[in-house]
Every structure is written in structure tokens, then in C-alpha cells.
Amino acid sequence: MDSIWTQPFFYFFLPAFFTLAVYSLLFKDNPWFKFAEHVFAGLSAGYYAGLIFTSVIKQQMFVPMLSSGRWDMLIPGALGCLLFVRFFPRIRWLTRIPLAFVIGTTAGIMFLQQLHGLILPQLQSTLLPLNDLSNIIIVxxxxxxxxxxxFSKPHTGALGGVAKAGMWFIMVAFGAHFGYTVMARVSLLIGRMQFLFVDWLHWAQ
Amino acid sequence: MLAWVDSVGWVIAAGVPGLIRTDRLNALVLLIVFSIVVIYFIRRAARGEKLYVRPLAGLQAVEEAVGRATEMGKPVLFIPGTGDIDEIQTIAGLSILGLVAKVTARYETPLLVPVLYPMPMAAAQEVVRESYIDEGKADHLRPETVQYIAGESFSYSARVGGMMLREKPAANIFMGTFHAESLLISEVGQSTGAIQIAGTAEPEQLPFFIAACDYTLIGEELYAASAYLSQESKMLGSLKGQDLVKMIIIFCLLAGILAVTFGVYPEFVVDLFTAN
Amino acid sequence: MIIAFFGTGDTLADFSNEALRYMSIVAGFALLLGVISITQVSAGVVRKREKDWPYKIVLLLCLFTMAGFGIFQGITSGTVFEWLFENIQKPMMATMFSVLAFFIASAAYRAFRARTVEATILLITAIVVMLGRVPMGQYVYEDFPAVANWIMMFPSVAVQRGIIIGAALGAASMSLRIILGIERTYMGRG
Known part of the structure; x- marks a missing residue:
């Protein structure tokens, strides 16, 4: 016997209702959009909570602790608990410790990642022989x-001229990206219209 | 003292074959040159030397934007990006938030900071709180100033869009990592007539910010913003150091391109820039 | 982290991996702070009967329902958690994404009013690339697709590279400032 949750009413009508409620934002703010917005935000926050609890707290902390004796997992647990001392004014300053740990780790990773993982590959790709117009354009x-x-000098004189050429290149790139993205976004709209008119209303096959 | 002992030990270990990755020497050289140059300029700035940095229109507009919001009796909306705390752009956004919060505290302008992830929310709460305390306006800080919203970027965009339509902030400042939601947020903000200042290092999102915002900080300018707004000499010194490294990179690149063009050890030159 | 990157030993690499794991666990604890934040703000609005207070009840109900099912029932296929995601959250995500089609049109209308040289360059390039991506463009000028592809592959890539290199230098400088303790505004120490 089919479950009630697979009946067409729930299967298509509920997603269609919320789809139309979100689209109503394009006209103006209205109660349907507000309702959909708050449902969306609540479900997303709850989704993230369920996901993080299961895949991080349970899988990465409790399971190693209880099954493999990894009691060092109490360290990040303690750091995490320090985040909650912000509710106690006298020891509120302790909440900076986990923030410092996370941001310090990020800074260390980023320092290397930017120099080694981004700058070097981009420079290597730009090492092109100047025997072709396209290569010259790239360089x-x-x-x-x-x-x-x-930033160290005002953009005047020769430096200003080169910087201006750079600005023109930037505008070409941004215009190109803009034009490229327009069609990609329109295809997303076509997808939702197909759902509404084909899957839900059966107005077309 | 302990730090020095560690450093010496590491230098000795580096000299022992098999303990250091020789295929990453180019990255090590880049790291050392970068660090030396930046630290040199930081020390020069710390000694009181005045270092020139050219003005950026977007950053000069921040105080003007907050002033406009104060005159209109409307809040300022600040988004420190939609990335988590493990992204350097988020940290840049939080740094700028601290400086903007000082201005809003000074003018007693309401500030709204909707945040996508909980860790940046925790950091943003500390940043805003300290800024208000520094300005002596701790009692003006409201609990709903920094809010955690959603956890997913499209629901975040929907909530922020709703917030903009209802609260009608007079100034929107977007600084940090953004993805597809950049256009959603900035267009809704545009429709409310707010002055908008954006900054991101995501090249794909910059065209949309340029179309929808009054001022846009492009890439590197985002990271320079905290130095500009604080006008702290050491931070400005690091900007100068960064610029010199950029010039060194430009000259090395030109030399490499000429070597490859004229066939002077092209494989060696390409290897020099290979990331292993 | 830096030493682990250049060393050949496993110990430092393991330490580096564990630090990343610790970081994700700490961030996981921060999630409860986020839930407390939403609850505090929404409950405050409901208690004071401020504007739109009924919607805050909807938000809180959805939050605790979804989180509750996820934590106690699980997040795998066939659960209520998964059903709510597939039938309500996912359609709304797709719809918000598709709203971009309308917003990109309004952004284009505003951006393409060519008042400066730079805006004119942006306008012309965007039109060329747009026409190059649709079949109609070929009827107007048969080489539009080739020109559009060339623009995407060469000048556009060049600028992306320049922006990435510049931004990477900026990010590295910011990281160094954080490591040296010069940049402290992110911690509320201006």
C-alpha cells in the first residue's frame, strides 16, 4: 500500500506552493513570502543542526572517543564548551581562546595555501611564449x-596609464562573465517553470 | 626563549637531508622573501615613518554611508560574507566589521549583522561588543544586532532579503566571501534605495556587485580595507610590503616569460614556478 | 602548520590533520550557539508581540522539528529529515536560485547604461558573449560564438589570474598580520 507521503498532493503540491510563495517576492513583500521565508530559514537551520551533530559531533568526536579510546577529543570538546562562557560576564574573556585557535589555524593554512596553492600555479600558467597574439593578450x-x-603610489603618469589599461581589461572580463552567467541563470528559471507547468499542472509534456 | 630554541632546532633539522621537502623549495623561498619584505615595512612603519597608500573610494564612502543612515534614522546592514571562519575573506570581513561597528556606535546608528555560520557569528558578537565598549556605548548594543540565520546560503538570502524589505537599512555593506547569493542580496538591497558598498575576492561575483552596488572593493582591496580604515601604521606598512612583493613577482614573471619566449632554459624556468 | 608543510616527517603532518579535525569539532559546538541565538531573538519578538511575531513561531517550530528528527531519527534516506529536505527545502533552494534570472536582468539594465568608457566596454563585451552563447547570435554574425569563446578564454582568464594573484598576496599579508598579532580587529581588539 502506498504511503500517504507519496500521494500526488504532498509530492507536487507542497513543493509547488512553496515555489510560488518564493516567487511572490518578485512582486513585493507579502504574507506568503514571509511564511515561506521563515519556514525555509527554520528548516535550513534545523537541517544544518542535524547534519553537524551527526557528521561532526557524533562521528568525529564521540565515536572515536568511545570506540577507539581517543580521549584527546576532549580537547576540542573543551574548547567548544569555552564558547558558552560568554553568558557569564566574569569569565567571558575565555571565549576568545577557541576563536584564537580556529583563526590562528586558518591563518597558518591560508598563508601557505595562498602562496603555494594559488600564486605559484597562476604564475606558472602565465609563463607563455610571446609568439602568439592570444598569449600576448594573457600576459x-x-x-x-x-x-x-x-597601492603605494597614485595612479598618475606611466603607472596611471598601465593601471587604466588594467581597468579596461577588468571591465572586459566582468562584461564577459556577466554575459556568460545570464544564460546559465535563465536555464535555472526554465527548470522551475518545467516543474510547475509539466510536473505539477501537466499543461505540457 | 622557547620559540627561539624551536626555530634553531628547525633550522638544524632543515639542514639534515631527508627532513625537508626539497621539491617545495620554491614555495619556501617565496614564503621567506614575502615574510622578510612585509616585516621590514612593518618595522619601518612602527618607527614612525609615514608611508603613502592611495585612497580607495569605497572605503572613504563607509563613514559617509553610516552618516547617511544616522540622518535617515535607519539601520546599517553589514554582512561579513557567507563563508565560514576557515576562510580568510571571512576574517577580513570581521576585521572591517569591528571598524564599522565603532562608527555606528559613535553615531548611535542601529547595526544589523546577519551571519550564515555559527562560528563567524560568535566572532562577530565579540567584535561588535568590543567596538561598542571602546566607544563607551555598550548600553546601545542590542542582542539582535548579530544574528545567526539559516545555515544555507539561499535560505540566508531569503531571510536577508526579507530583512532589507522590512527594516529598510539606509546602508548595506557586504565584505567577504560570496557565491550565487551575491546578486540576490545586492539586487534586493538596490531596490530599497540603500547605499551599497561591497568587497570580495571571488572573481565570479564581482561583476554583480559592480552592477548593483555604489562602490566595490575588488580582490586585494578587501584585505587592504582593515589597514585603510584603522590607519594603523603597522598595518599600512604590511600593505607597502605586499606591494613590493607584487613588483618582485611582476619582474620575475617578465624574466620568466622572456626566457620561455627566447628558449633560455624554458623547462628550468617552468619548474621554478611549479607548485609541488 | 607551516613547518608540517615543508617537513618530510609524518608526525607533523598528523598534527596538522588533527588540528583541522579539532577545528571542525569546535565549529560544531558553535552550532548550539547559533541555535541559541535564533531562539533568543525569535522568542524575544514573540514575547514582546513585535511585528511579524507569528512567523517567528513558524520559524522556531520548523527549526526544532527538523533538528529533532535529524538528531534522534537520523539523516539518512527514508527519514522525516530527508523528506522535509527533499519536498520543502530543496524546491525553495531551486526557486531562489532561479530568481537570479530576474535579478540578473534588472542588474543588466542598470549596468548597461553606458555613461563612462568603462561601462561601455562592459556593455559591449557582455552583449558579444551573450549573443555568442545563443543560436540567434550565429544568424546575426557567424563568428559570434568563436569571438565569445576567445574573450572567455583569453582576456577574461588573464584578469581572473591577476585578481587571484593580487588577492592571494592580500590574503597572505593578512594571514601574516594575524600570525604576528598585528591584525586583531577580528577578535574585537582594534
Whole structure:
């Protein structure tokens, strides 16, 4: 026997209702959108809570502690608990310790990642022989863009000219990306329209 | 003292074959040169030397935007990006938030900071709280100033969009990592007539911010913002150091390109820039 | 982390991996702070009967229902958690994503009013690439797709590289400032 949850009313009507409620934002703020917005926010927050509890707290902390004797997992647990001392004014300063740990780790990782993982590969890709117009365009584009972001001198004279060329390159790139993304976004809209008119209303096959 | 002992031990270990990855020497050289140059300029700035940095329109507009919000009796909305705390852009956004919060505290302008992830929320609460205390306006801080919203970027966009339509902030400041929600948030903000200042290092999102916002900080300018707004000499010194490293990179790149063009040890040159 | 990167030993690499694991666990604890924040703010609105207070009850009900099912029943296929995600949350995510089509049109209308040289360059390039991506473009000028592809592959890539290199330098500088204790505003110490 089919479960009630697979009946067409629930299967298509509920998603269609919320789809139309979200689209109503395009007209103006209204009670349907407010309702959908709050349901969306509540479910998302709850989804994240369920996911993090199961995949992080349970899987990465409690399971290793209880099954493999990894009692060192109490360290991040203690750091995590320190986040809650913000509710006690006298020891509130302790809440900075876990923040410092997380941000310090991030800084250490990022320092290397940016230099080794981003700068070197981008520079290697730009090592192109200047025997082709396309290669020259890439090299000139990279160099003028880098000069545009030079903060130590005002953009006047020759430096200003190069920086201006960099700005023009940037506008070309942004215009290209804008044009490229338009069609990608329209295809998303087509997808939702297909759901509403084909899957739900059966107005087309 | 202990730090020095550790450093010496590490240097000795580095000299012993098999203890250091020689295929990453190029990254090590880059790291050392970068650190030396930046620290050199930081020390120069700390000694009181005045270092020039060119003005950025978007950052000059921050105080003007907060002033406009104060005159209109409307709040300022600040979004420190939609990334988690493990992204450096989020930390940059939080740094800027601290400086913006000082201005809103000074003018007693309401501040709204909706945050997507809980860890940046925790950091943002501390940042805003300290800023208000520094300005002597701790009693003006409301619990709903920094709010955790959603946990997923589209529901976050829906809530922030709703917030903008109802609260009608006069100034929206977006600083940090953004993805597809950048256009959603900035367009809704545009429709409410707010002055908008954005900054991100995500190249794909910059065109949308440029279209929807009054001022946009592009890439590197986001990381320079905290130095600009604080005007702290050591932070400005690091900017100068960063610029010099950029010039060194430009010259190395030019030399490498010429070597590859004229066939002067091209494989060696390409290996020099290979990330292992 | 830095030493582990350049060393050949396993000990430092293991330490580095454990630090990342610790970080994700600490961030997991912060989640409860987030839930407390939502509850505090929403409950405050309900208690004071401020504007839109009934919607806050809806938000809290959805939050605790979803979280409760996720924590006690699980998050795998066939659970209520998964059903709520597939039938309510996912359609709304797809719809919000599709709303971008409307917003990109309004952003384009505003951006393409060519008042400066830079805006004109942006407008022309965007039109060329848009026409290059639709079949109609080929009827207007047969090489539009090739031109559009060339623009995406060369000048656009060049600028992306420049922005990435510049941003990476900025990020590395910020990381160094944090490591040296010069940048402290993120911790509320201006």
C-alpha cells in the first residue's frame, strides 16, 4: 500500500506552493513570502543542526572517543564548551581562546595555501611564449591587472596609464562573465517553470 | 626563549637531508622573501615613518554611508560574507566589521549583522561588543544586532532579503566571501534605495556587485580595507610590503616569460614556478 | 602548520590533520550557539508581540522539528529529515536560485547604461558573449560564438589570474598580520 507521503498532493503540491510563495517576492513583500521565508530559514537551520551533530559531533568526536579510546577529543570538546562562557560576564574573556585557535589555524593554512596553492600555479600558467597574439593578450592582461592593484603610489603618469589599461581589461572580463552567467541563470528559471507547468499542472509534456 | 630554541632546532633539522621537502623549495623561498619584505615595512612603519597608500573610494564612502543612515534614522546592514571562519575573506570581513561597528556606535546608528555560520557569528558578537565598549556605548548594543540565520546560503538570502524589505537599512555593506547569493542580496538591497558598498575576492561575483552596488572593493582591496580604515601604521606598512612583493613577482614573471619566449632554459624556468 | 608543510616527517603532518579535525569539532559546538541565538531573538519578538511575531513561531517550530528528527531519527534516506529536505527545502533552494534570472536582468539594465568608457566596454563585451552563447547570435554574425569563446578564454582568464594573484598576496599579508598579532580587529581588539 502506498504511503500517504507519496500521494500526488504532498509530492507536487507542497513543493509547488512553496515555489510560488518564493516567487511572490518578485512582486513585493507579502504574507506568503514571509511564511515561506521563515519556514525555509527554520528548516535550513534545523537541517544544518542535524547534519553537524551527526557528521561532526557524533562521528568525529564521540565515536572515536568511545570506540577507539581517543580521549584527546576532549580537547576540542573543551574548547567548544569555552564558547558558552560568554553568558557569564566574569569569565567571558575565555571565549576568545577557541576563536584564537580556529583563526590562528586558518591563518597558518591560508598563508601557505595562498602562496603555494594559488600564486605559484597562476604564475606558472602565465609563463607563455610571446609568439602568439592570444598569449600576448594573457600576459598583458595579467600584468596590467596586477599594476591596477598597486597601492603605494597614485595612479598618475606611466603607472596611471598601465593601471587604466588594467581597468579596461577588468571591465572586459566582468562584461564577459556577466554575459556568460545570464544564460546559465535563465536555464535555472526554465527548470522551475518545467516543474510547475509539466510536473505539477501537466499543461505540457 | 622557547620559540627561539624551536626555530634553531628547525633550522638544524632543515639542514639534515631527508627532513625537508626539497621539491617545495620554491614555495619556501617565496614564503621567506614575502615574510622578510612585509616585516621590514612593518618595522619601518612602527618607527614612525609615514608611508603613502592611495585612497580607495569605497572605503572613504563607509563613514559617509553610516552618516547617511544616522540622518535617515535607519539601520546599517553589514554582512561579513557567507563563508565560514576557515576562510580568510571571512576574517577580513570581521576585521572591517569591528571598524564599522565603532562608527555606528559613535553615531548611535542601529547595526544589523546577519551571519550564515555559527562560528563567524560568535566572532562577530565579540567584535561588535568590543567596538561598542571602546566607544563607551555598550548600553546601545542590542542582542539582535548579530544574528545567526539559516545555515544555507539561499535560505540566508531569503531571510536577508526579507530583512532589507522590512527594516529598510539606509546602508548595506557586504565584505567577504560570496557565491550565487551575491546578486540576490545586492539586487534586493538596490531596490530599497540603500547605499551599497561591497568587497570580495571571488572573481565570479564581482561583476554583480559592480552592477548593483555604489562602490566595490575588488580582490586585494578587501584585505587592504582593515589597514585603510584603522590607519594603523603597522598595518599600512604590511600593505607597502605586499606591494613590493607584487613588483618582485611582476619582474620575475617578465624574466620568466622572456626566457620561455627566447628558449633560455624554458623547462628550468617552468619548474621554478611549479607548485609541488 | 607551516613547518608540517615543508617537513618530510609524518608526525607533523598528523598534527596538522588533527588540528583541522579539532577545528571542525569546535565549529560544531558553535552550532548550539547559533541555535541559541535564533531562539533568543525569535522568542524575544514573540514575547514582546513585535511585528511579524507569528512567523517567528513558524520559524522556531520548523527549526526544532527538523533538528529533532535529524538528531534522534537520523539523516539518512527514508527519514522525516530527508523528506522535509527533499519536498520543502530543496524546491525553495531551486526557486531562489532561479530568481537570479530576474535579478540578473534588472542588474543588466542598470549596468548597461553606458555613461563612462568603462561601462561601455562592459556593455559591449557582455552583449558579444551573450549573443555568442545563443543560436540567434550565429544568424546575426557567424563568428559570434568563436569571438565569445576567445574573450572567455583569453582576456577574461588573464584578469581572473591577476585578481587571484593580487588577492592571494592580500590574503597572505593578512594571514601574516594575524600570525604576528598585528591584525586583531577580528577578535574585537582594534
Amino acid at each position: 598583458v592582461g595579467v600584468l596590467t591587472t596586477l599594476v591596477y592593484f598597486y
